[in-house]
Structures are given as C-alpha cells and as structure tokens.
Amino acid sequence: MSIDSQKQAAAEAALQYVPEGCCIGVGTGSTVNHFIAALARHRVPIAGAVSSSEASTRLLQQARIEVIDLNSAGDIEIYVDGADEATRHLQLIKGGGGALTREKIVAAASRRFICIADQSKLVDVLGRFPLPVEVIPMARSYVARQLVKLGGQPVLREGFNTDNGNVILDIHNLKILDPSKLESQLNEITGVVCNGLFARRGADTLLIGTDRGVDVLKP
Numbered sequence: 001m002s003i004d005s006q007k008q009a010a011a012e013a014a015l016q017y018v019p020e021g022c023c024i025g026v027g028t029g030s031t032v033n034h035f036i037a038a039l040a041r042h043r044v045p046i047a048g049a050v051s052s053s054e055a056s057t058r059l060l061q062q063a064r065i066e067v068i069d070l071n072s073a074g075d076i077e078i079y080v081d082g083a084d085e086a087t088r089h090l091q092l093i094k095g096g097g098g099a100l101t102r103e104k105i106v107a108a109a110s111r112r113f114i115c116i117a118d119q120s121k122l123v124d125v126l127g128r129f130p131l132p133v134e135v136i137p138m139a140r141s142y143v144a145r146q147l148v149k150l151g152g153q154p155v156l157r158e159g160f161n162t163d164n165g166n167v168i169l170d171i172h173n174l175k176i177l178d179p180s181k182l183e184s185q186l187n188e189i190t191g192v193v194c195n196g197l198f199a200r201r202g203a204d205t206l207l208i209g210t211d212r213g214v215d216v217l218k219p
C-alpha cells in the first residue's frame, strides 16, 4: 500500500470519531486533505469546522463545509490533524506545513485530538524530523542563537511566511528525550511564537494507516 493510501485509510478511519451536528477542528496537510475529502464524500452532517490554516479553509469552502471562527465556536468536540512524527506515547512533532501555531490553538480548544498519519510517521524518539519553531521575524537571529545553545541546528525555512506573518526556524539534529521539557524551554525563548512539539498536549488517539489496515493507538 502506498504512503498516500495509508494516509487516506487513516483519514477515513477518523470519520467514525466525528460527532454528528457538532463543530469540529480541522488541521492541515496532505493527510487532512484526505479527511476533508472524506467528510464531503460521505456527507457527514457536521455543523461546521474551525480551520487551522488558510489552505484548509480553502479546501473546506470548496467542499461546502461551513468554516467557523474559533472565537464563535466555544469548546470543540474533536480535532483531527496529521503529524510529522508520532511516538507510541502520542507525543508529536508537527508544523511541516508551517501551520503549527493555529494547529496548537485549535488542539488546545478541543476536547479530543485524533491524530491521523501513515506508518512512516511512527518513531521511537522524536527529532529525526526537523522541529519547526514559529518566530517573530525581528527575533530570528536572537532565537536561532538560543536554539544552538539548546543543542540544535536551526535553519531558516527560506521563502516561507506563516499565515500569521512570521518565519519558521527548523531545528535539525535534535534527539528529543524529554519532549514536554523541551516544549516548555522553547516556549520560554522571547520571540518564539510557538514550537511544533505537541507533548504537553499530545494526541488522544493516533490512527496509523498501515499495509494491514489502520492501527488505533491510545496512551
């Protein structure tokens, strides 16, 4: 089964977690694109969706799913999103698509986070995938120096601005043995808007598309 078919299988499996008549949170990325397509194809009767990016907003609108402002939505029942890496403890690296800040906000506002991914994303230790950090542009060099002190090699994502008008530093060569601690340390650096570690609030359910079907992982 191709990676894309595994993503599609995980996305389809997430449909069973979608409560009818509710507003749901929708993440960003190619796996989530399959989820949005599945919502439309199966005509799942939801009240609407809070989107984590301009890209997902466009797809939701094309699928004729109402996009609801988070400030009007209250608490959201479930949030469905992908990941760049995931452990069996359901701690994640996200932000490969640069939408990490809005993704973390929608995840925080949601009761349950259903993470959908293909099997290549499952790892024992986070950090092979460069960890994205969203940074206020004027703080870029200062933040990069602090990241080097933490043992990483930050690389500016060239030609990329987030939906919030900021830049991304991707930290290479980190072996993340204590994801929650590193998440807090990164948050404390002045100029950092958000980092791509979803450890303190990881996923509640991880759906991994594999060649044998979809594995369901819970903490």
Ligand code: 5RP
Pocket (backbone or CB within 6 Å): 027, 028, 029, 030, 031, 032, 081, 082, 083, 084, 093, 094, 095, 096, 097, 098, 099, 100, 103
């Ligand atoms: C975007 C993300 C995505 O969830 C992550 O990059 C996974 O993407 P894909 O589903 O395309 O593999 O965090 O900011």
